[in-house]
Structure formats: C-alpha cells, structure tokens
Amino acid sequence: MPPLTTASSTFPPPPPNMAPPLSTTRKRLMALIVASLMMMEQLDGTALITALPAMAGDFHVDIPQTSIALTLYMLGLAALIPASGHMAERFGSRATLRCAIMLFLSGSLLCAWASSLPVLALARLVQGAGGAMMVPVGRLVILRSVPKSELLSVMAWVMLPATIGPMSGPVLGGFLTTYLSWRWIFYINIPLGLVAIALTGRFIPHFRASAPPPFDLRGNILSSTALAGLIFGMEMLTRPGFPRPLAVGLLLLAPLGGVAYVRHARGMTHPVLDLTLLRVSTFRVSVIAGGLTRIATAGVIFLIPSLLQTRFGISAAQSGLITFIAPVGALAMRFAAPGIYRGRGFRTVMCATSLVLPCICLLLALFRPGAPLVWLLVLLGLNGMGQTLLYTGYNTVAYADMAPARMSAATSLYATCQQVMLTLGICVAAGCLAFGQVALPVRWQAADYSLTFVVCGVIAIMALPVLLRLSANAGAAVSGHDGTDGKKDRP
Numbered sequence: 001m002p003p004l005t006t007a008s009s010t011f012p013p014p015p016p017n018m019a020p021p022l023s024t025t026r027k028r029l030m031a032l033i034v035a036s037l038m039m040m041e042q043l044d045g046t047a048l049i050t051a052l053p054a055m056a057g058d059f060h061v062d063i064p065q066t067s068i069a070l071t072l073y074m075l076g077l078a079a080l081i082p083a084s085g086h087m088a089e090r091f092g093s094r095a096t097l098r099c100a101i102m103l104f105l106s107g108s109l110l111c112a113w114a115s116s117l118p119v120l121a122l123a124r125l126v127q128g129a130g131g132a133m134m135v136p137v138g139r140l141v142i143l144r145s146v147p148k149s150e151l152l153s154v155m156a157w158v159m160l161p162a163t164i165g166p167m168s169g170p171v172l173g174g175f176l177t178t179y180l181s182w183r184w185i186f187y188i189n190i191p192l193g194l195v196a197i198a199l200t201g202r203f204i205p206h207f208r209a210s211a212p213p214p215f216d217l218r219g220n221i222l223s224s225t226a227l228a229g230l231i232f233g234m235e236m237l238t239r240p241g242f243p244r245p246l247a248v249g250l251l252l253l254a255p256l257g258g259v260a261y262v263r264h265a266r267g268m269t270h271p272v273l274d275l276t277l278l279r280v281s282t283f284r285v286s287v288i289a290g291g292l293t294r295i296a297t298a299g300v301i302f303l304i305p306s307l308l309q310t311r312f313g314i315s316a317a318q319s320g321l322i323t324f325i326a327p328v329g330a331l332a333m334r335f336a337a338p339g340i341y342r343g344r345g346f347r348t349v350m351c352a353t354s355l356v357l358p359c360i361c362l363l364l365a366l367f368r369p370g371a372p373l374v375w376l377l378v379l380l381g382l383n384g385m386g387q388t389l390l391y392t393g394y395n396t397v398a399y400a401d402m403a404p405a406r407m408s409a410a411t412s413l414y415a416t417c418q419q420v421m422l423t424l425g426i427c428v429a430a431g432c433l434a435f436g437q438v439a440l441p442v443r444w445q446a447a448d449y450s451l452t453f454v455v456c457g458v459i460a461i462m463a464l465p466v467l468l469r470l471s472a473n474a475g476a477a478v479s480g481h482d483g484t485d486g487k488k489d490r491p
Helices: 024-059 062-092 093-112 117-145 147-162 164-181 189-203 218-236 244-266 275-279 281-310 317-323 325-344 345-355 356-365 371-398 404-439 443-462 464-469
Strands: 004-006 207-209
Touching: 004 062, 024 062, 024 093, 024 117, 024 147, 024 164, 024 189, 024 281, 062 093, 062 117, 062 218, 062 404, 093 189, 117 147, 117 404, 147 325, 147 345, 147 371, 189 404, 207 218, 218 244, 218 345, 218 404, 275 404, 281 371, 281 443, 281 464, 317 371, 325 345, 325 371, 345 371, 345 464, 356 371, 356 443, 404 443, 443 464
Parallel strands: none
Antiparallel strands: 004 207
C-alpha cells in the first residue's frame, strides 16, 4: 500500500504504512463514532425486519416477497464494498465517510416515500451504496490507528454502541409500525446521520494514500455480476410470479462471473478483491466459519418477528419487546468478551460458542403456539450472549496476522464476504419458508418455520470443523492468551 498522509493538523505526517499516534481518549471517541455508524445501519435493518408483515399488508404482497427490501440493500453493499478501500485511499477516510453517510440518508428518505415494493427495493439499493462505504471505511480507520495489542479492547468499544441498534431496533420498529407507520423507521435515520456527519468531521483523521493504485473497474464489474446473479437468482427462486428459467439463468451467471473474476484477478497487481489474502489461515477461517454462522444468524433474525406475528398473533410492538431480550444478553456479554478471550484464547472460546446457535435453532424448531413465552425469552437471551462472544472473535481474529500494508484490501474482502453471507441467509430462510408453505402437505404446513429453523441449525454447526483448524495460539498477539502450539501465519 502507498504511504499514508493525514489532512488533520492535529497529527504530524506518519511514516509509511503507519497510523499517527492517538491518545486513549481519541481512540475511544473514534471507536464510538464508528460504532454509531454501525448502530444506525443495524437499527434500520432490525427495525425493518419487525415491520415486514405490516409492509406486506400495505403493498398487498406475501411476507416472503418483502425480503427483497433486505436483499437489495445487501446487494448494494456487496457490489460496492470492494471499492470502499480504494475510495478511502483516493479521497481520504473522512471525506469518504461523510459522503457515504449523506448517500445513506438520501436512500432513507426515498424509502420513507416509497409507494410500492419495487420502489422501496430500489431505494434500499441506494441505502446499500452508502452503507457499502460507511462501515468498512470506519473499520479501516480503527485498524490503521490502533496497535494489534489494543485491538481486542478497542473492538469491544466499537461493538458496544453497535449493540444498541439490534437492542432498540425491534422495539422501536414495532412501536412505530403499530402506532405510527413503518415509514418512520427510515425518518429516524435523518437526525442520527446528521450528528454522525458532524462528529466525523471533528474526530476522524483524514488518512489518504499519496499515490493510490488504479481502480480495478473491470474486476469490480465482474465481481458485482457474480454477486448479483447469486443474490437475485436466490431471491427469484423464493418469490412467486418469476419465471424459473430466469432464476436458474441468474444462478448460472454467478459461477461464470466468479470464474471470470478469478482469472482476471490472477493477472492484477491490485485486484478489487484480493483473494490471496485467504492464504492467511486466521483470516481464511474467520471468512469461512463466520460466513456459515452469518447465514444461520440472518435466517433466524428474519424468521422470529414473522413467526411471532403470524403464528402467535402478536402485534409488531409486542414482538419487538420480546426480541429485545437478545441484544440485552449481547450487551451483557460485550463487557466480558475481552477477558474471556484473554483467558482461554480464540480457538477454545470460538469452538465452544459455535455450538450455541445450532442448539438454539433446534429448540426454536420445537417452539409452538401456546408454549410459555418465557422459554423463548431465555433462548433469545442465551443466543444474544453466544453470538456476541462469537462475532467478537470473528471480527478480531480475522486481522490478527494481517500485515498493515494489506489492511485496506482485507477489510474490503472481509466486508464483501460478510454481506454476501447475510444476504444468502435471508434468501435461504425465505426460500425454505416458501417451500414449506407450498410443498408440504396441508396437515404439515404449520411446520414450515420448524423446517427452516432446522436448516439454519445445520448450516450453523458446519462452522465448528472450520474453527477447529485454528491453532491454539491463533491471535495470541491480539488476545494476550498464551498458546502452546501452532505458528502465526504471515500473508
């Protein structure tokens, strides 16, 4: 990576590939700003999931069809995240963040004014374009500014306010949907975004590469084509009314675009998605195992609000209050996570915690109307604690052995994989739900949610064999754990 410079008068120009020195207070302020951007994005997404049944009623469509409002947003993320690192290098971290927030706010207004589901889906695509640069660039600023020995504790600060989004999203989304309108879910982004723009201009350093490499436009087109084929093909298979040959054709486009991109990237010095980063074992394990976990997590998050509202007859506001317990458990675990990883190491903690979600999915599959809701609260609370501990590990160990010169490329590739897996999770859940409603015998159709939860659990358990490939001392420089075997990988 070219040497970095800073436009901030507070710090002197850093040496090549080094971030300017920051005080502890400044690091925490930066972490909180980046976390607030994550909170705004997650608040929007989790609130929207709670409102999907109401949106389906307003637009006169089935609930599985409304998943396009989620998948189009993630398509925008997946298609443009690869360019986020290059944008930050060319235009600077602060300018890129402020433009991304403004684009996200513009998409929010378009969503609030949408008159039909297709219009809402296109507006969500605009939001995704803003989110594609907003969170990855913020994360890159943290990685560039914080030594690896402090990364775990700073990431805990990053994830702390971000927990507020999932915590308040279902409650706020349910309240607004029940007593006002689901459109207010998007209006509340405006004041949050304006505050974020002001704070970014004040506290985020303006890192910028003095001589950024040329942008890999062809690679971005090829990778976006592959992602679009995969996401839209999956989406069309789950939605009635679309010709099956078109869906199959799009799904075939995905591997063709992927193969074309791989061949293109082999001859590029600076490909838009640097697949050679997967040679770093800690990064590779986090991408693969984290991807499987994210598929299952996204499916569960998509299913629970609609299950409560359609099968249990609970209002959107009540379902939001019930799902509130999961982020409460997540918030409690957020404080303990650094100490747990410091005491036991990444491999032990992540392998053990990867069993939580599969067990929760299987228990949710057995949950029926009439069962005491207190058991559901217990399950959601435990799931929130387990997933918080696991994702803290995923998001930290991925960069534990990454060279500083490759951090920008690593954040772009990791964020792209992350969003693709979340999108696939929604598509898999919506597809299984639609399959159960159509293909199961009438007397078994009430088990459509159970079938989908089982599928999510099977996908989640597949992360364990991958995590077992971590060495005992994986990420020890970050966690402070004293491993006894294995060697750290170098890119």
